[in-house]
Amino acid sequence: MVPGTGAWEEDYSRRGILWSGVTHGLPELSLGSRVLELGCGNGKTLLLMIQRGWDVTAIDLSGKAVALSRDGVKGPSTADVMIADARCTPVKSNSFDAVFAVHVAGHMLTPGRQEIAREVTRTLRPGGILFFCDFSTKDFRYGKGYETEPSTFRRGTNIITHYFTRQEVIDLFPELTPRSITLQQWPMRVRGTDLVRSEVKGIFSR
Numbered sequence: 001m002v003p004g005t006g007a008w009e010e011d012y013s014r015r016g017i018l019w020s021g022v023t024h025g026l027p028e029l030s031l032g033s034r035v036l037e038l039g040c041g042n043g044k045t046l047l048l049m050i051q052r053g054w055d056v057t058a059i060d061l062s063g064k065a066v067a068l069s070r071d072g073v074k075g076p077s078t079a080d081v082m083i084a085d086a087r088c089t090p091v092k093s094n095s096f097d098a099v100f101a102v103h104v105a106g107h108m109l110t111p112g113r114q115e116i117a118r119e120v121t122r123t124l125r126p127g128g129i130l131f132f133c134d135f136s137t138k139d140f141r142y143g144k145g146y147e148t149e150p151s152t153f154r155r156g157t158n159i160i161t162h163y164f165t166r167q168e169v170i171d172l173f174p175e176l177t178p179r180s181i182t183l184q185q186w187p188m189r190v191r192g193t194d195l196v197r198s199e200v201k202g203i204f205s206r
Helices: 005-015 046-051 063-072 110-123 166-172
Strands: 034-038 055-060 080-083 096-102 124-135 146-149 152-154 160-162 177-190 193-205
Touching: 034 046, 034 110, 046 055, 046 063, 055 063, 063 080, 096 110, 110 124, 110 166, 124 160, 166 177, 166 193
Parallel strands: 034 055, 034 096, 055 080, 096 124
Antiparallel strands: 124 193, 146 152, 152 160, 177 193
8 A cells, every 4th residue: 555545535524625826838749649747646747637628538546536536627628537546557659749756756665766767668659758746855844744755745635745866766767868966946935934845856767
């Protein structure tokens, strides 16, 4: 079982929509592009992907999250939303033009992150693109909680978070070619204190 799976189910059951707001920075892909979204959550990005005219398959291990995603795209659409494990996806090899792995690998221990990387490589068609994003070691929450393995911390929710360096993201996908690896940071004010959120974003091609 993925660490914290039960905690995710409990959180979605208790709070409902965990992820809201406007999604920025979606890439330009051709109309009809076949897209796989790993860890779709409650569908924050899914509707925008559909509106772009992409043929989307979206998966999440949480049944509660998948139900919320499906509710958000009621009516005719090209989206297939299913309960599935990003470490072992029920899709054909070489079948997607793009894979989105946003804040998914970071909730896995090392073996799980490596399994996700292999699945990304397997499912991308030759020439396909991976869009990766997870928190970096520069994030203000780095180091908080119980360290389960290097740079991976479990907090009170029982959900683990791994914090990446730029080189670690590159090393995670040895069979893909990095096109862009960037560190993005922005300020966040919490209870009168200025803090820094930080993500590593990567674009890879197969």
